[in-house]
Amino acid sequence: MAFMFSPLFQYLHKLSSLSIAHCLLILTLTSLFLVFVFPHTITTRTRSSNPTLNLPPSPPALPLLGHLHRLSSLPHRSLKNLSSLYGPIMYLHLGSIPAVILSSAAAVEESIRFHDTALSSRPQVAVADILLYGSTDVAFAPYGEYWRQTRRICVSHLLSTKMIQLFGVIREQEVSELVGKIRSVSSISGDVGVNLSQLLFKLANDIVCRAALGFKLSDDGSNRAHSLLKDFILYLGTTLVGEHVPCLGWLDWLTGIKKRMRKTAEGLDSFFETIIEEHVKAKTDSLEDVKYGDQMEGSDLIDVLLNIKENDDDIRVSLSRNNIKAIILDMFAAGTDSVYTTIEWAMAELINNPQEMKRVQDEVRSMVNTAGKLTEELVEKMAYLNAAIKETFRLHPPLVLLVPRESTKDIDLMGYHIPSGTRFIINAWAIGRDLNTWERADEFMPERFLGSHVDYNGQHFGLIPFGVGRRTCPGIGFSTATVSFALASLLHHFDWDLPNVMKGKPLDMSELHGITIHKKLNLILEARPYSI
Numbered sequence: 001m002a003f004m005f006s007p008l009f010q011y012l013h014k015l016s017s018l019s020i021a022h023c024l025l026i027l028t029l030t031s032l033f034l035v036f037v038f039p040h041t042i043t044t045r046t047r048s049s050n051p052t053l054n055l056p057p058s059p060p061a062l063p064l065l066g067h068l069h070r071l072s073s074l075p076h077r078s079l080k081n082l083s084s085l086y087g088p089i090m091y092l093h094l095g096s097i098p099a100v101i102l103s104s105a106a107a108v109e110e111s112i113r114f115h116d117t118a119l120s121s122r123p124q125v126a127v128a129d130i131l132l133y134g135s136t137d138v139a140f141a142p143y144g145e146y147w148r149q150t151r152r153i154c155v156s157h158l159l160s161t162k163m164i165q166l167f168g169v170i171r172e173q174e175v176s177e178l179v180g181k182i183r184s185v186s187s188i189s190g191d192v193g194v195n196l197s198q199l200l201f202k203l204a205n206d207i208v209c210r211a212a213l214g215f216k217l218s219d220d221g222s223n224r225a226h227s228l229l230k231d232f233i234l235y236l237g238t239t240l241v242g243e244h245v246p247c248l249g250w251l252d253w254l255t256g257i258k259k260r261m262r263k264t265a266e267g268l269d270s271f272f273e274t275i276i277e278e279h280v281k282a283k284t285d286s287l288e289d290v291k292y293g294d295q296m297e298g299s300d301l302i303d304v305l306l307n308i309k310e311n312d313d314d315i316r317v318s319l320s321r322n323n324i325k326a327i328i329l330d331m332f333a334a335g336t337d338s339v340y341t342t343i344e345w346a347m348a349e350l351i352n353n354p355q356e357m358k359r360v361q362d363e364v365r366s367m368v369n370t371a372g373k374l375t376e377e378l379v380e381k382m383a384y385l386n387a388a389i390k391e392t393f394r395l396h397p398p399l400v401l402l403v404p405r406e407s408t409k410d411i412d413l414m415g416y417h418i419p420s421g422t423r424f425i426i427n428a429w430a431i432g433r434d435l436n437t438w439e440r441a442d443e444f445m446p447e448r449f450l451g452s453h454v455d456y457n458g459q460h461f462g463l464i465p466f467g468v469g470r471r472t473c474p475g476i477g478f479s480t481a482t483v484s485f486a487l488a489s490l491l492h493h494f495d496w497d498l499p500n501v502m503k504g505k506p507l508d509m510s511e512l513h514g515i516t517i518h519k520k521l522n523l524i525l526e527a528r529p530y531s532i
C-alpha cells in the first residue's frame with residue numbers, strides 16, 4: 001500500500017478548492033518569509049538538533065519546510081535524483097519530520113539484516129487515525145502485540161494459501177466476465193479502442209468486494225459505498241499539511257479536508273456495520289458455526305473474522321467490530337489499486353515492446369492449446385509470463401516508496417547514527433532501476449529473470465515491490481494470483497494494439513501520484529479477439 005507524504009502543493013491543489021496558483025503562492029510566500037526572517041537557519045547539513053551526531057548526508061534545507069521544496073509531484077523521482085548526489089542513505093527533513101531515505105539494495109539489506117525489529121513500526125499518521133479507526137488496521141498499526149496478532153490473522157486465515165485457492169473461483173468468474181466485456185466493447189468500438197484501465201480497476205475492485213464482503217457493488221453510480229470507497233483510497237494517498245509543517249496546519253482547516261475525511265469515515269462505518277449485521281444474521285439463521293480453521297466455499301473475509309472473534313483461543317487479541325472494519329478496509333486499500341495498476345503497467349510495457357508481447361503470447365497460447373484450458377495452475381508454469389510480471393514489478397512497483405516505517409531505537413546504519421523516532425522511507429522504485437544492481441536498468445527485459453532465482457518475496461533486496469522484513473506485504477499470493485491469471489487471459493484471448501489514432505507513436509508512460517503510482521493517461525487499446 002502506498003501511504004506517504006504528497007508534496008505540499010500537489011496536496012493543496014488536489015484536495016482543496018485552491019488552485020495551483022494559490023497553492024504555489026502560499027508556499028512561495030511562506031518560503032520567502034522564512035528565508036528573510038531566519039536566513040541563518042538555512043543549513044547545508046540538517047544537524048541542528050544535535051551537531052555531534054553523525055547523521056547521513058543531507059542537502060541544504062529551508063527552515064520549517066526542510067526539504068519539502070526539493071520534492072516534485074513525483075517524489076520517488078526527486079528522491080532518486082537527490083540520492084545520485086547524496087548517496088544511497090540520506091537524511092531529510094520533511095517539514096518537521098526527520099526522515100532517512102534508503103535508495104540501494106545494500107542499504108536496505110543492512111537495515112533489515114541488523115535492525116528489522118527497530119524498523120518495524122509505522123509512524124502515526126492522522127489520515128490513518130481518521131479513516132482506519134485510530135490505525136487499528138494491520139498496515140498502520142504500530143509495532144506491538146496488537147499488530148502481531150492481527151497480522152497473524154491475515155497471514156494464517158484471511159490471506160492463507162487455502163483462502164487464496166478458495167477465491168480462485170471468484171477470480172475465474174470475474175476474469176471471464178472481463179474477457180466477455182472486452183469482446184463486446186471491442187466489437188462496437190472498433191479501432192477506437194477499449195479503456196482497459198477502467199475495466200481493470202473494476203476487475204480488481206469486484207474481486208476484493210466478493211472476497212471480503214461476499215458480493216459486488218454495482219458501479220452505475222447509484223451505490224454510495226462505491227464512491228465512499230473511492231474517496232477512502234484517494235484520501236489514504238494524501239497527508240495533512242499540518243503534520244509536516246505544524247504552523248501551516250490552518251490550511252487543513254481552510255481546505256476542509258479533515259471534515260471531508262471524517263464524513264467518508266462515517267459513511268463507510270455505517271456501510272460496514274450493516275454488512276456485518278447481515279453476516280451475523282445469516283450465520284444465526286443457518287445455525288451453522290463454521291470454525292475459522294474450516295473455511296468453506298462461500299465464506300468471505302467478514303465470516304472468517306467473525307468466527308475468529310468468537311472461536312479462537314490461539315489469537316491473543318479480542319477483535320471488536322471496529323477492529324474488523326479496519327482490517328477489512330485494509331484489504332480494499334491494498335487489494336484494489338496496486339493490483340489493477342500492475343496489470344495496467346504490464347500491458348503498457350508489452351505494447352511498447354512488441355517482441356516481448358509476442359514471446360509472452362506465444363508461450364501462453366501454446367501452453368493453453370496443449371493443456372486445453374487456461375487455469376491458475378497452468379499460469380504458474382508460464383516462465384516468460386512470470387518473468388514479464390517480475391520485470392513489471394521492478395520498473396513499476398505500485399508503492400514506489402513502500403509504506404513508511406519509524407525507528408523505535410537509536411541505530412547505527414552504514415556508518416551513520418540515526419536517532420529513534422526517525423521516519424524510514426525505502427525508494428523501491430529507485431532500487432529497481434539502480435544500475436549497480438541491474439544492467440540496462442530502464443529497459444523492459446523479462447528474459448533477465450529466466451533461469452534466475454531472483455524473486456519479489458522480500459529475500460532479494462534489489463526487487464522489493466512487496467516490501468521487506470517483518471512488515472512485508474501478506475497479500476503477495478492473493479495479488480499475484482489475480483495479476484498473473486488476468487494478464488494470461490488478456491494475452492490469450494486478444495491481440496492488442498494501439499488504437500488507429502495513436503499507431504506509430506510510443507505509448508505515453510507518464511505517471512500520476514496517488515495511493516499507488518498509476519499511468520497518468522488511461523490505457524486505451526484496440527483488442528482483436530484471437531481465434532486459433
Ligand code: HEM
Nearest residue numbers: 001138139331334335338402403466467468471473475479
Ligand atoms: C500488487 C499488489 C500489492 C503490492 C505491490 C503490495 C505492496 C505492499 C507493500 C510495499 C507493503 C508494505 C511493506 C513494508 O512495509 O515493507 C504492503 C503492506 C501490506 N499489504 Fe500489500 N501489496 C499488494 C497487495 C495486497 C493485497 C491484495 C492485500 C490484501 C488483500 C495486501 C495487504 C497488505 C497489508 C495488510 C499490509 C500491511 C502489512 C504490515 O504492516 O504488517 N496487499 N503491501
